[in-house]
Amino acid sequence: MPSEIPAAGAPPNLDVATMPALQNDLYLRAARGERTERAPVWCMRQAGRYLPEFRAVRVENDFFNVCRSPALATEVTMQPIRRYAGLLDAAIIFSDILVIPQAMGMRVDMVPGTGPRLPEPLREPADLARLVDQRKGFSVDRELGYVYHAITNTRHALAGRVPLLGFAGAPWTLMAYMVEGGGSKTFAAAKAWLFRHPQAAHELLRRIAAVAADFLVGQVHAGAQALQVFESWAGELGPREFAEFSLPYLAHIAAHVKQRCPGVPLTVFARGAHYALEQLAAETVFDVISLDWTIAPADARARVDRALRAAGSDRRVVLQGNLDPTLLFADEATVRRRTAEMCAAFGAAPHIANLGHGMMPGHDPERLRVFLETVHQASRALRQ
């Protein structure tokens, strides 16, 4: 398989006129708040180690080489689309949230069995000087142009079957990795920064937000048809720290991207932050809020609607989610029953079906098929 790494240069801008028309726009219609004949469905980490065909690619290729090779990134993005033909309503570009810290000058290794490791984490505010700075000639489009190439290449491979999603990590989650040096049970070092060095934390978060916002716009120019922002470690913060260190940066990213790419649906996944649903709905311009499994869909819907009414907002906010991914370890009948119950709990309001977090390495791909088929049937029945 070719794995050429494109030369740095002008990022690709997709010539939309030459692209086949989208055959399945269910995801885009639902994300805009339109009523659809059934709920669209896709899954976080739908390309990943639970798929034998993905593991086969990874045997031969380092994780970040897959990200950096448009041919390989396209191949693994397409794997679930091919396997679940007609069942998945969106593709998500194969990449990682940690490409931003990398582009900002940090080393990131993907250690098999352990996850991401940043061997030279930021230990103190003076370490911010090690990061490349957009104000000193650092170009997001140049550093992350390989993601744009992968997106453009994947749009061609998809040939209009389903829309392609781009994504980025949110500032707090990326800061957490950059300070912690990898994953963590408590993110104590990263959280300690917030309390010990609040000004330096804001400076770091501001710089990450600026990169993330430009990166998302660049992904749209390269062909991404919708975007998702991952604040995966929002749950480590409480309401007060979320309001200070996460929400303003999420709001900035959404506003920046909305202004430059009007009409492109934006999703936020702030895992564990259901305490902040009202603010996410009323104080940002995200179109879709992705829920984890720790909140009941009907409660979330009611709280979002109440917050929008209280703010006098006529924005439509769509909910995405939220089956507990570990349910896919249960037997088929349980997956069917719980998936149908989940669809019913979201009701006939615009809903994008998904898991409450990503697919896991031990999942049986056939259980995912059961989930997808059940969403099709159950959500269609609800709308009749």
Ligand SMILES: Cc1c2[nH]c(c1CCC(=O)O)Cc1[nH]c(c(CCC(=O)O)c1C)Cc1[nH]c(c(CCC(=O)O)c1C)Cc1[nH]c(c(C)c1CCC(=O)O)C2
């Ligand atoms: C926190 C986070 C990361 N990466 C991501 C998040 C946010 C979503 C979430 O909360 O899970 C986002 C991500 N990572 C990956 C994608 C690709 C698209 C997709 O969803 O299919 C996306 C959207 C591929 C990946 N990113 C990673 C893998 C597996 C690693 C491998 O192939 O060896 C994949 C398929 C590695 C990764 N990358 C990250 C971790 C913690 C790990 C290790 C955990 C694991 O191994 O599953 C950081």
